Amino acid sequence: MSSIRKVAIVVLDGTGIGALPDAGRYGDEGSNTLGNLSEAVGGLKVPHLQQLGLGNIGPIKGVPPAAKPVAAWGKMAERSPGKDTTTGHWEIAGVILDRPFPVYPNGFPPEIITAFEERIGRRVLGNKPASGTAIIEELGAEHMRTGYPIVYTSADSVFQIAAHEEVIPVAELYRMCEIARSILTGEHAVARVIARPFVGQPGTFRRTERRHDFSLPPPRPTLLEALTARGYTVAGIGKVSDIFAGRGITQSIPVKNNAENIRRTIEAVREMVPGIVFTNLVDFDTLYGHRNDPVGFARALEEFDAALPELMAAVAPNGALFITADHGCDPTTPSTDHSREYVPLLVWGPRLREGVALGVRATFADVAATIAEFFDFSWDVGESFAQLLVSLHKTY
Numbered sequence: 001m002s003s004i005r006k007v008a009i010v011v012l013d014g015t016g017i018g019a020l021p022d023a024g025r026y027g028d029e030g031s032n033t034l035g036n037l038s039e040a041v042g043g044l045k046v047p048h049l050q051q052l053g054l055g056n057i058g059p060i061k062g063v064p065p066a067a068k069p070v071a072a073w074g075k076m077a078e079r080s081p082g083k084d085t086t087t088g089h090w091e092i093a094g095v096i097l098d099r100p101f102p103v104y105p106n107g108f109p110p111e112i113i114t115a116f117e118e119r120i121g122r123r124v125l126g127n128k129p130a131s132g133t134a135i136i137e138e139l140g141a142e143h144m145r146t147g148y149p150i151v152y153t154s155a156d157s158v159f160q161i162a163a164h165e166e167v168i169p170v171a172e173l174y175r176m177c178e179i180a181r182s183i184l185t186g187e188h189a190v191a192r193v194i195a196r197p198f199v200g201q202p203g204t205f206r207r208t209e210r211r212h213d214f215s216l217p218p219p220r221p222t223l224l225e226a227l228t229a230r231g232y233t234v235a236g237i238g239k240v241s242d243i244f245a246g247r248g249i250t251q252s253i254p255v256k257n258n259a260e261n262i263r264r265t266i267e268a269v270r271e272m273v274p275g276i277v278f279t280n281l282v283d284f285d286t287l288y289g290h291r292n293d294p295v296g297f298a299r300a301l302e303e304f305d306a307a308l309p310e311l312m313a314a315v316a317p318n319g320a321l322f323i324t325a326d327h328g329c330d331p332t333t334p335s336t337d338h339s340r341e342y343v344p345l346l347v348w349g350p351r352l353r354e355g356v357a358l359g360v361r362a363t364f365a366d367v368a369a370t371i372a373e374f375f376d377f378s379w380d381v382g383e384s385f386a387q388l389l390v391s392l393h394k395t396y
Contacts, residue, residue, distance in 0.1 A: 003351060004374040006272040006319040008311070009367070010265065011089065012304070014285030016328020016341025017058050017075055023340040026083055028328070031339035034060050036332040037294040044298055046305035052323070052346045053355070071348035072389055074358030076324065076366065083340040084156040086191040086215060088326025089243045089280070093222035094368030094381045101157030101191040105129060108151070108159065112188055116151070119179045124151040131290065131336055132196055132207065136162050141202045143167060149176060155337035157191040159184055162207075165197050170210050173197055181214045189216055192242075209256040213242035223368040223379060224248025224278070232375065233275030235268045237261055240278045250275075258283040258300055262307045269314040276371065280326075289329025290336050297331050312348065320349035320374065320389075322367060352389040361385070 016033040023029055035058060038044045043062025046054065053069030054060065080087045081100040090097065107127040117123055123146075125139045130152045139150050143164060150162040159180050163173045173195045180193045193214040198207045224234045225248035234250050238261050241252035253268065255261040258281050265279045281304065288297035315321045328341030345358060365382030372379035373386035
C-alpha cells in the first residue's frame with residue numbers, strides 16, 4: 001500500500017444521506033439531507049459527484065446512479081452516540097465515544113453561569129438554546145448597551161458566546177471562551193466553546209469570520225496523532241485543527257468560507273509531502289442547514305462539484321480522495337439542528353479500483369482503519385476496506 005503517498009479527506013459538513021435506525025431517539029425521523037433537499041430544489045446538478053457514484057448510494061433527485069462509477073461508494077453509520085461535529089470528526093479519525101457529550105435544552109445550570117460571570121466580571125444575557133443569528137437580533141442591542149456577552153447553546157454540545165467586536169474586542173472574547181473552557185469540565189465537559197463575534201447595528205448585525213472553537217481534546221490518540229508520530233504531515237483546513245484541539249495537526253490553515261477552503265485544500269493536496277489533508281467545508285451546515293435553506297445548500301454542493309476535477313488532479317497520481325460527512329443537517333425539516341443520519345462515502349484515486357460497492361459501514365472509523373493500512377500500519381478501531389480498493393491491474 002506504500003505507493004499511496006497522500007490522502008485528502010473532505011468532510012461536507014452536515015451532508016447526511018438518510019436517517020439512522022436510532023434517529024427517532026433524537027427526534028430526526030424522516031431526515032435525509034441530500035434526498036430531501038434535492039427534492040426541494042427540483043434536482044441537484046452535480047455531474048462530477050454523480051460520476052463518482054453519489055447517486056448509487058441512495059435516491060437523490062437529479063443524481064441518477066452511475067452505470068460505471070469511477071469511485072468506490074457506500075455510506076457509513078455513526079457508532080458513537082450523538083450527532084455533532086466533534087463526535088463525527090473524531091470517529092472518522094478512529095475514536096468512538098462511549099457516551100454523548102452533555103447538552104442543555106434548558107440553558108446552563110446556575111453553577112456554570114454563576115462561576116462564569118464571577119470569572120469574567122460581568123453578567124451574561126441569554127443562556128438558552130437559540131439560533132445564532134436570531135439571538136443576536138434579539139439581544140444584540142441590549143448587549144451593546146450593557147456590555148454583557150450573549151451566552152447560548154443549541155441541540156449540540158456547545159457553549160457559545162456572542163459579542164459585538166466594538167463592545168468586547170475579539171481578544172477579550174477569546175479570553176472569555178478560555179475561561180468557559182476551564183469551567184466546563186467533568187459532567188459539564190461540553191464538546192466545544194465557540195466565540196461568535198459580530199458587527200453592525202440592530203437590524204443589520206452580521207457575524208464575522210473570526211469565530212474560534214475551543215474544543216475538548218480527544219479522549220484517546222487519533223489516526224492524526226498516529227500519522228504525525230510516524231513523521232507524516234497532517235494539514236487541517238478550516239476548523240479541523242480546532243475540532244481536534246490541535247492534536248495530531250502539523251499544519252493548520254484557517255479559512256473564511258467554502259470557496260477559500262476548497263482553494264486552499266487543492267493547494268495543500270498539490271504541495272503535499274507524504275501525509276494527509278483533512279478539510280471541513282462548514283458552509284453547508286452553518287449557512288444553509290441550520291438556516292433551513294435548501295437552495296443555498298444545493299448551490300454550495302454545485303460549487304464544490306465544479307471544483308472536483310481540479311481537486312482530483314491534485315490528488316493524482318499517487319493519492320486517494322475520501323469524500324464524506326460528519327452528520328446530517330436537513331434544511332427541509334422544521335428543526336434547525338443537526339440530524340442523526342448516515343453519511344455518504346466516496347473514495348477515488350488513480351491507483352484504486354473503480355465502482356467498488358463498499359456497502360453500509362458500521363462506523364465512520366472504517367475510514368481511519370483504511371487510511372492506516374494505506375500508510376502501512378494497523379488501526380484497532382473500525383474495519384479497513386483498503387484491500388477492496390486495490391486494483392489487480394496496478395503495481396504497488
